[in-house]
Amino acid sequence: MEVLRVRILQLHSDFMEYEPVKKEAPNAELTEKKVYRVEDVVVLLTSVEKDDDITVANTAVEEAAKFMKNLKAHRVLLYPYAHLSSDLAKPAQALEVMKQMEVHSHELGLETFRAPFGWTKRFTIAVKGHPLAEQSRTITKEGRPQQKIESVRERSVIQESGKSLEEMKAVMFRQSKVDTEVLPPNDHRIIGQQMDLYSFHDAAPGMPFFHNKGMIIINELLGYWKELHKKAGYKEAKTPILLNKQLWEISGHWDKYRENMYFTKIDDDDFALKPMNCPGGILIFKSKAYSYRDLPLRMYELGVVHRHELSGVLSGLFRVRCFTQDDAHIFMREDQIKNEIIGVIQLITGFYKVFGFDYKMELSTRPEKSIGTDEQWNSAEEGLRGALDSLGLEYKLNPGDGAFYGPKIDFHVKDAMGRTWQCGTIQLDMTIPDKFDLNYMGSDAQPHRIVMIHRTLMGSIERFLGILVEHFNGKFPIWLAPVQAKIIPISDKNNEYALKIGAILDNEGLRIEVDTATNTLDYKIREAQLEKIPYMLVVGQKEEQADTLAVRSRDGKVEYGVKTEEFIKRIKEKIAEKSIF
RNA sequence: GCCUCGAUAGCUCAGCCUGGUAGAGCGGCAGCCUUGUAAGCUGUAGGUCGCGGGUCCAAGUCCCGCCCGAGGCUCCA
Numbered sequence: 001m002e003v004l005r006v007r008i009l010q011l012h013s014d015f016m017e018y019e020p021v022k023k024e025a026p027n028a029e030l031t032e033k034k035v036y037r038v039e040d041v042v043v044l045l046t047s048v049e050k051d052d053d054i055t056v057a058n059t060a061v062e063e064a065a066k067f068m069k070n071l072k073a074h075r076v077l078l079y080p081y082a083h084l085s086s087d088l089a090k091p092a093q094a095l096e097v098m099k100q101m102e103v104h105s106h107e108l109g110l111e112t113f114r115a116p117f118g119w120t121k122r123f124t125i126a127v128k129g130h131p132l133a134e135q136s137r138t139i140t141k142e143g144r145p146q147q148k149i150e151s152v153r154e155r156s157v158i159q160e161s162g163k164s165l166e167e168m169k170a171v172m173f174r175q176s177k178v179d180t181e182v183l184p185p186n187d188h189r190i191i192g193q194q195m196d197l198y199s200f201h202d203a204a205p206g207m208p209f210f211h212n213k214g215m216i217i218i219n220e221l222l223g224y225w226k227e228l229h230k231k232a233g234y235k236e237a238k239t240p241i242l243l244n245k246q247l248w249e250i251s252g253h254w255d256k257y258r259e260n261m262y263f264t265k266i267d268d269d270d271f272a273l274k275p276m277n278c279p280g281g282i283l284i285f286k287s288k289a290y291s292y293r294d295l296p297l298r299m300y301e302l303g304v305v306h307r308h309e310l311s312g313v314l315s316g317l318f319r320v321r322c323f324t325q326d327d328a329h330i331f332m333r334e335d336q337i338k339n340e341i342i343g344v345i346q347l348i349t350g351f352y353k354v355f356g357f358d359y360k361m362e363l364s365t366r367p368e369k370s371i372g373t374d375e376q377w378n379s380a381e382e383g384l385r386g387a388l389d390s391l392g393l394e395y396k397l398n399p400g401d402g403a404f405y406g407p408k409i410d411f412h413v414k415d416a417m418g419r420t421w422q423c424g425t426i427q428l429d430m431t432i433p434d435k436f437d438l439n440y441m442g443s444d445a446q447p448h449r450i451v452m453i454h455r456t457l458m459g460s461i462e463r464f465l466g467i468l469v470e471h472f473n474g475k476f477p478i479w480l481a482p483v484q485a486k487i488i489p490i491s492d493k494n495n496e497y498a499l500k501i502g503a504i505l506d507n508e509g510l511r512i513e514v515d516t517a518t519n520t521l522d523y524k525i526r527e528a529q530l531e532k533i534p535y536m537l538v539v540g541q542k543e544e545q546a547d548t549l550a551v552r553s554r555d556g557k558v559e560y561g562v563k564t565e566e567f568i569k570r571i572k573e574k575i576a577e578k579s580i581f
Numbered sequence: 582g583c584c585u586c587g588a589u590a591g592c593u594c595a596g597c598c599u600g601g602u603a604g605a606g607c608g609g610c611a612g613c614c615u616u617g618u619a620a621g622c623u624g625u626a627g628g629u630c631g632c633g634g635g636u637c638c639a640a641g642u643c644c645c646g647c648c649c650g651a652g653g654c655u656c657c658a
Contacts, residue, residue, distance in 0.1 A: 174631055176650055177588060183651075193592080202631085202649055260657090305658090310582050311649090313656060323658070410658090422658055459658040491615040518615075526619035540617060552618060 007084040008060060009045040011125060016043050016077060018123035020116055025091040028118025038113050041075040042068050043125065046101070047084035048094035057100040065108045078102055078114040079123075091118060176200040184416045188469040189316040195474055195482070195532065197465075198317070206314040206321035208462055213482035216511065217468070218461060220480050222302065224578070225326055225351070225457065232347055234298040234328055239280025241304055245270035250435055251279045252371050256404040260307045277303035278429075278454055281329045282436050285450075290440040292448070296332035296340055302461075303327050317466030318421055324461040330453040331438065337451055341387035341409075341426060344455050348411055348424040351457045354578050357471050360420070361393060362410045364401035371405055372431035380428040381407045405429050406454075416470040423459040423467065428452075472580075474532045475554055479575045486528045487514045490521050490540035497544045501537065501564060508568050525552070534581075535571070554581075 017037045044064055064076065078101055082088055089097070095117045105112040115121060176199075178189045192198045197214035200207075210218065226236070245263065248254045253261065253275065262273040274280065281299055290297070303325050313319050330340050352359055363384060366377045384407055388395050395409070402408050411424035429452040432438075438450035458464035468476070478484050485505065489498035495516045502514040513533075515524050521538070528536045538550040538558075549567055552558045573579075 174588090174649070175591095177631090178650080189651095200650085205649065307657080310656070312582060312584095312654080315651085319657070325658070417652090425658070456658070463658060488618085490617055493615070520614090520616050520621060521618060522616085523620055524618090529619050536618075538618065542617085550618080556618085558618060 007047045007049065008064070009081070009084060010064060011043040011045065012073060013041055013043050014126040015039045016041060016079075016123060016125045018079070018115055018121045020119040020121050022120040023118060024120055025118030027091050027095055029095070029116040031116040031119065036115070038075065038077050040073070041077045041113070042073045043077045043079055044101075045079050045081035045084065046098065047082055048080075048089045048097045050089050052089055052093070052097050054097070054100045057097045058104045061101050061104045061108065065105070065110060068110070075111045076105055076113070078105065078112065080115060080117045173201055173203040176202065186416045186470050186473045187316075188318075188416070188466040191469050191474040192317075192466075194530075197469070197482070200316075204322075205311070206309060206319075208317055208320060208322075214465070216482040217476065217480050218465060221458075221461070221465070221468075222326075224354075224479075228347065228351060229298075229300050229328070232298070232343065234300045237281060237284055237299050237301045239274075239277060239284065239301060239303065241274055241306075242266075242271050243274055243279060245272055247279050247283075248272050251282075251432060252405060252435065253279075256369050256371070260309070262306050262308060273306040274303070275305050275307045276454075277301050277305065277325060277327045278329060278432065278452075279436075281327075282432070282438065285329075285331055285438060286436065290331075292333060292440055292442050295440055295450075296330050296336050298328060298330045300326075300328035317462045318415065318419075320460070320462055323463065326456050326458045326461060326464075328453075328455055330455070331440075331450050332453070333440070333448070334451050337383040337428070338387050338390070340453060341384060341428070342391060344426050344453065345387060345391060345393070345409070348426075348455075348457050352411070352424075354580075355468060355471065356580055357413060357467070359423070360412045361388070361395040362398050362401075362412060363388065363395050363407070364398040364403075364410060365407050367400050367402050367404060369404050370402070372434075376430040377407065380430045383428055384409050384426070403427050403454075405431050411459075413467050415467060421463055421467065423464055424457050425455060425459055427454040429454060475534075475581075476532075477574075477578060477580045478534050478571060479578045481532075481534050482511065483513050483531065483533050484511045484571065484575075485513075485535040485537055486531070486533045487512060487537045487539065488521070488524045488528065489514075489516065490538065492516075492518055494539050494541070494544055498539050501539060501549065504564060505568065508572070510568070510571065529554070535567075537567070 015037060017035055019035045020031050020033050042064065044060075046060075068074070068076065078098060080094070080098055088094065098114065098117055102112055102114045178187075178193060183190055189200075192214070195213060196211050197217070198208050198210045201209060229236075242264070245254065248258075248261070253272075257275060261275050264271055264273070280303070281301060284299065285297065304322065305325055306322050309319060309321050314321070330344075332340055363381075365381055370377075388409065406427050406429040408425050408427040410422045410426075412420040413423050414420050433450040433452050438452070439447040440450060442448045468480070476482075487498045487502050487505075489495045495514075498514050498516065502512055505512045515528070517524070519527075525536060525538075532554065534554050536552040538552060540550075542560075543549055546561060548561045548563055550558060550560045551562045551567060
């Protein structure tokens with residue numbers, strides 16, 4: 001169903017010049033063929049569409065006036081511009097609407113100009129450099145703009161007064177300051193800045209920027225994570241970030257979760273940035289038919305999701321608006337529930353053990369805002385409880401805290417301030433398979449309903465990284481450390497030897513740096529120590545002559561006369577066993 | 582989103598109460614030093630004091646609005 005509406009491109013301009021060149025419409029207005037010029041004006045390039053009327057005209061002008069008030073602009077130029085629409089009104093009707101817009105604009109006290117209707121016009125326009133200079137709007141018959149404000153990114157037209165853009169670049173987008181006074185020194189925001197792992201910027205509140213060293217940790221983490229999943233019989237997938245709104249209506253997110261979602265328009269359709277990965281995964285599942293023998297199907301995805309969280313809840317890496325879920329969906333038969341849940345719990349606890357931190361498990365049951373029947377919920381809750389009990393695990397019960405589509409087991413980890421955060425989660429879902437009609441063919445040659453598990457180990461890579469940073473106080477185990485060893489020549493004379501050792505270690509796939517700066521030994525040691533680098537390999541005359549290393553570890557212990565091969569062997573062992581010092 | 586607090590150089594901070602030429606340390610750059618396990622010395626560059634408005638002869642400083650951040654509330658991975 002197509003809604004008809006007037007389309008307007010709004011341009012806050014230093015000036016616009018236009019010159020009527022050729023008559024096009026039969027009802028072209030009388031005008032003089034000369035150059036007209038209006039300065040410091042909001043130009044409304046306007047296409048009147050079929051069925052637009054006086055109400056639409058008035059609404060469009062009122063919207064523009066409201067916007068102009070914010071811009072502190074008082075002058076408006078109504079400019080008939082047919083190219084914005086593929087469904088134009090008849091010229092007679094279009095002219096009426098344009099005239100009404102002019103009348104109403106005068107009524108609203110705006111200094112109003114109108115370019116002649118029905119002419120091909122040559123024009124020059126200088127659009128101002130501020131971000132609100134260009135706006136496109138669509139005013140419908142219902143009176144409200146369908147799309148609130150859509151800022152046109154490109155400075156497509158002429159860029160005048162060269163001052164503004166440079167200045168804006170400098171001041172508009174700050175890096176966020178961390179308030180070191182109130183935060184504990186091992187807070188991940190402080191360490192992240194000191195160790196050059198990630199940063200936060202005004203340009204994208206609640207969305208972290210990862211630097212190279214942060215990415216090294218994440219990639220190591222994910223490498224291990226993928227290894228575990230392959231061993232556990234999971235298959236990898238990847239789905240789009242932007243999906244059609246209809247999909248979210250089917251999944252129930254539109255109903256229950258829309259306040260937290262970001263929407264946009266592509267051509268004439270509504271799309272949403274995904275807040276969860278499941279609908280995408282489900283489409284992959286549905287692309288083929290399954291036998292009972294194919295199940296369980298375990299499909300994992302590192303999915304980037306966006307959720308609009310209230311500004312007051314954002315907190316470093318722990319609570320963000322854009323994060324990566326280490327997600328997986330298990331499609332299975334009802335008789336496989338318990339085994340699969342047990343498998344997932346073991347996967348999670350095994351993963352956490354590698355890092356050696358404490359966690360608590362919680363079982364959350366049906367919330368008020370939920371979908372599905374009582375039987376489905378009872379059976380799903382029973383499945384989770386059964387798995388926990390058969391493993392003999394302790395857990396806390398949170399009645400009413402489940403997801404809207406199913407109950408869940410959550411894994412909670414503490415941060416530096418003692419707050420607990422949910423990381424891993426296992427959610428049983430007996431309702432979404434109904435909505436998407438997910439089936440398999442049973443041994444009885446009849447289709448049966450799929451049961452689904454959503455689960456994560458880390459929950460959010462971002463949050464998990466923050467927890468790790470605080471847990472290790474930046475002193476990452478060697479397998480995760482962004483720089484595993486720093487080679488420190490005692491004086492410039494030893495630089496060559498240091499670089500040679502560096503090349504050897506680099507060849508072995510170790511992450512190293514060579515400090516060839518002309519500073520004192522004490523200075524270089526202190527610097528490496530503050531960077532929390534696991535090993536400092538000091539080389540001076542003695543080492544060069546004996547072809548050895550003086551190995552200082554992060555805890556300050558020094559071992560002299562270590563052969564390079566010996567060091568490589570030792571460090572590789574520690575990396576392989578993911579040893580936590 | 583609400584309440585409280587905060588923002589000054591790349592980083593950490595002083596200056597604000599009591600308005601009058603924007604400071605220090607670290608880091609950067611240049612030079613000297615050639616060093617044995619947590620800061621060697623000297624010089625130098627670097628700031629529309631988050632953004633916008635107001636008061637004032639004069640605002641980093643006082644007032645208002647906004648943005649961003651922090652803690653808490655509420656919510657979540």
